[in-house]
Amino acid sequence: xxxxxxxxxxxxxxxxxxxxxxxxxxxxxxxxxxxxxxxxxxxxxxxxxxxxxxxxxxxxxxxxxxxxxxxxxxxxxxxxxxxxxxxxxxxxxxxxxxxxxxxxxxxxxxxxxxxxxxxxxxxxxxxxxxxxxxxxxxx
Amino acid sequence: xxxxxxxxxxxxxxxxxxxxxxxxxxxxxxxxxxxxxxxxxxxxxxxxxxxxxxxxxxxxxxxxxxxxxxxxxxxxxxxxxxxxxxxxxxxxxxxxxxxxxxxxxxxxxxxxxxxxxxxxxxxxxxxxxxxxxxxxxxxxxxxxxxxxxxxxxxxxxxxxxxxxxxxxxxxxxxxxxxxxxxxxxxxxxxxxxxxxxxxxxxxxxxxxxxxxxxxxxxxxxxxxxxxxxxxxxxxxxxxxxxxxxxxxxxxxx
Amino acid sequence: xxxxxxxxxxxxxxxxxxxxxxxxxxxxxxxxxxxxxxxxxxxxxxxxxxxxxxxxxxxxxxxxxxxxxxxxxxxxxxxxxxxxxxxxxxxxxxxxxxxxxxxxxxxxxxxxxxxxxxxxxxxxxxxxxxxxxxxxxxxxxxxxxxxxxxxxxxxxxxxxxxxxxxxxxxxxxxxxxxxxxxxxxxxxxxxxxxxxxxxxxxxxxxxxxxxxxxxxx
Numbered sequence: 001x002x003x004x005x006x007x008x009x010x011x012x013x014x015x016x017x018x019x020x021x022x023x024x025x026x027x028x029x030x031x032x033x034x035x036x037x038x039x040x041x042x043x044x045x046x047x048x049x050x051x052x053x054x055x056x057x058x059x060x061x062x063x064x065x066x067x068x069x070x071x072x073x074x075x076x077x078x079x080x081x082x083x084x085x086x087x088x089x090x091x092x093x094x095x096x097x098x099x100x101x102x103x104x105x106x107x108x109x110x111x112x113x114x115x116x117x118x119x120x121x122x123x124x125x126x127x128x129x130x131x132x133x134x135x136x137x138x139x
Numbered sequence: 140x141x142x143x144x145x146x147x148x149x150x151x152x153x154x155x156x157x158x159x160x161x162x163x164x165x166x167x168x169x170x171x172x173x174x175x176x177x178x179x180x181x182x183x184x185x186x187x188x189x190x191x192x193x194x195x196x197x198x199x200x201x202x203x204x205x206x207x208x209x210x211x212x213x214x215x216x217x218x219x220x221x222x223x224x225x226x227x228x229x230x231x232x233x234x235x236x237x238x239x240x241x242x243x244x245x246x247x248x249x250x251x252x253x254x255x256x257x258x259x260x261x262x263x264x265x266x267x268x269x270x271x272x273x274x275x276x277x278x279x280x281x282x283x284x285x286x287x288x289x290x291x292x293x294x295x296x297x298x299x300x301x302x303x304x305x306x307x308x309x310x311x312x313x314x315x316x317x318x319x320x321x322x323x324x325x326x327x328x329x330x331x332x333x334x335x336x337x338x339x340x341x342x343x344x345x346x347x348x349x350x351x352x353x354x355x356x357x358x359x360x361x362x363x364x365x366x367x368x369x370x371x372x373x374x375x376x377x378x379x380x381x382x383x384x385x386x387x388x389x390x391x392x
Numbered sequence: 393x394x395x396x397x398x399x400x401x402x403x404x405x406x407x408x409x410x411x412x413x414x415x416x417x418x419x420x421x422x423x424x425x426x427x428x429x430x431x432x433x434x435x436x437x438x439x440x441x442x443x444x445x446x447x448x449x450x451x452x453x454x455x456x457x458x459x460x461x462x463x464x465x466x467x468x469x470x471x472x473x474x475x476x477x478x479x480x481x482x483x484x485x486x487x488x489x490x491x492x493x494x495x496x497x498x499x500x501x502x503x504x505x506x507x508x509x510x511x512x513x514x515x516x517x518x519x520x521x522x523x524x525x526x527x528x529x530x531x532x533x534x535x536x537x538x539x540x541x542x543x544x545x546x547x548x549x550x551x552x553x554x555x556x557x558x559x560x561x562x563x564x565x566x567x568x569x570x571x572x573x574x575x576x577x578x579x580x581x582x583x584x585x586x587x588x589x590x591x592x593x594x595x596x597x598x599x600x601x602x603x604x605x606x607x608x609x
Contacts, residue, residue, distance in 0.1 A: 014483070
C-alpha cells in the first residue's frame with residue numbers, strides 16, 4: 001500500500017512538472033516575433049525571399065483598381081495606410097472585393113520591383129451585419 | 140444547503156438509472172419535439188422572410204441562420220461528450236457512456252451541416268468554397284474526431300469497454316482541439332470573428348440578431364430531441380432482455 | 393531503477409531480434425518519398441519547395457505502420473496481462489515501450505531524411521531545422537500513436553490511424569513550418585513543439601494506461 005501511494009505521488013509530480021514546463025515553453029515561444037502574414041509595411045521592412053509563396057493583406061486602395069480590357073488581368077494596390085504594394089492577378093474576383101475593403105492575397109513578392117504576383121485573391125469581410133435601410137439612414 | 144445537495148445527488152443517481160430515464164423521457168419527448176419544431180419555424184421564417192438584408196452581403200448572409208446554429212451546436216456537443224467521458228471515467232456512470240454513443244452521430248451530422256453551409260456561404264462572399272483557415276480546419280478535424288469516436292465504438296463487442304474507450308478518446312480530443320485551432324491560426328484567419336458577443340454589444344444589428352438567437356435556441360432544442368430519441372433507442376438495445384423493459388413494453392401494449 | 397534498466401533492455405532485445413519492425417517503416421518511407429518526384433514533377437525548384445511537407449507526411453504515414461507494434465505483440469502473447477496483474481508501474485512500462493519504439497522506428501527515418509538533400513533537393517542550410525523538428529515531432533507522434541494503438545488493441549489497423557492522424561495535425565503543421573520558414577522563425581516553432589511534447593507526454597501516457605486497462609476489465 002505504501003509503495004502504491006508513493007507511486008501515485010511520483011505520477012502526480014511527473015504530470016505537474018511536465019505541464020508547468022510546457023506552459024513556460026509556450027510563453028517563451030510567444031515572446032518570439034513571428035511573421036507569416038505580411039502587411040505592406042512588413043514587406044517593405046524585411047521582404048521575404050521570392051521563392052516561397054506568402055500571404056499579404058490589407059485594404060484595397062481607393063481608385064487603384066485597373067482592369068485589363070481584353071482579359072481577366074487586374075492590378076490594384078494594397079495599403080495598410082502607411083505603405084502600399086501593387087498586386088497583379090489574373091482571374092475572377094469575389095463579390096465582396098471592393099475598394100477600401102479588406103483583402104488577402106496569396107502569391108509571390110518581388111522586393112526589387114515592389115510587386116506582388118497573386119495566384120489567389122480572397123475578400124475578407126468583417127463581422128458587422130447592418131441592414132441596408134439603417135445604413136442609408138446613417139449616411 | 141444539505142437539502143439542496145441531497146436533491147442534486149438524488150437527481151444524479153436517478154439520471155444514472157435506465158428505467159427512470161426511459162419513463163421521464165417518454166413524457167418529455169412529445170412536448171420538446173413540438174417546441175423545437177415551432178421555434179425552428181419561427182426563427183427560420185423570421186430570418187429568411189422578415190429580417191432586413193445586409194449592406195455588404197445582400198441576401199446571401201441569410202445562410203447565417205443555418206450556419207451559425209449548426210456550428211455552435213456541433214462544438215457544444217463535442218464539449219458535452221468530453222464532459223460525459225470525464226463523468227464516465229471518474230464515477231463509472233453507465234448513462235454517460237451511453238450518452239457518448241448516442242450523441243456522436245448527431246454531432247457529426249451537425250458538423251457536416253456547418254461545413255456544407257459554410258462552403259455555400261464562402262463561395263460568393265470570400266470567393267472560395269474552402270480555405271485552410273483555423274476555424275474551417277478545426278471544424279473539419281472536429282468531424283474527424285466524431286468519426287473516430289463512432290468508429291472506435293463500433294469496433295468493440297463489449298459495450299462496457301466501448302464506453303470506456305470512447306470516453307478516453309473524447310477527452311483527449313477535447314484537449315487537442317484548441318491546440319489544433321491555435322496551430323492553424325498563424326496563417327492569419329480569413330473567417331470573421333464571431334458577431335454575437337456576450338459581454339459587449341454584438342456587432343450584428345438587433346433585427347438580425349433576434350431571429351439568429353431564436354434559430355440557435357431551436358437547434359439546441361432539436362439536439363435535445365434527437366439526443367433523447369437516440370438515447371432511448373440505445374437503452375432499448377442494451378436492456379432488451381431485462382425485466383423492467385419487457386414489463387414496460389407489455390404495459391404499453 | 394533496476395526495473396527500468398531490465399525492462400529497457402528487454403524491449404531493446406525484442407526489437408533487435410525482430411528486424412522486420414525496423415525495416416518495414418524504412419522501406420515504406422523510401423518508397424513513398426520516391427513516388428512524389430515521379431508523380432508530381434521532377435523540377436528541382438518545385439521539389440525543394442514541397443520537400444518539408446512531403447517528408448513530414450511520409451514520416452507520419454510510416455509512423456502508422458509502427459504504432460501497431462508498440463503494444464500489440466505483448467498483448468497477443470500475454471506479457472501485457474502479466475505486467476498488469478503483477479502491478480508493475482504501468483507508467484514506466486508505457487514510457488519505456490514508447491521510447492524504445494521511437495528509437496527503433498523513428499530514429500532511422502530521421503537519419504534517412506538527411507538523404508532528402510539529394511533526393512528532393514532539400515536546401516542544405518535548412519537541414520538542421522528539419523532534423524531538430526523531426527526529433528521532437530516524431531516523439532510526440534509516437535505518443536499519439538501509442539494511445540491509438542492501445543485503444544484499438546486487437547482491432548483493425550485502420551481504426552488506429554483514424555485516431556492517430558487527426559491528433560497529430562498540430563505536429564504536422566508546426567514541424568513542417570519549422571522546416572519551411574527561414575531560420576529567424578524557427579525558435580518559435582521549436583519551442584511550441586517542445587511545449588506540445590511536455591504537454592502530451594503525461595496526458596497521453598496516462599490515457600494509454602487507461603486504454604490498456606479497459607482490455608482487462
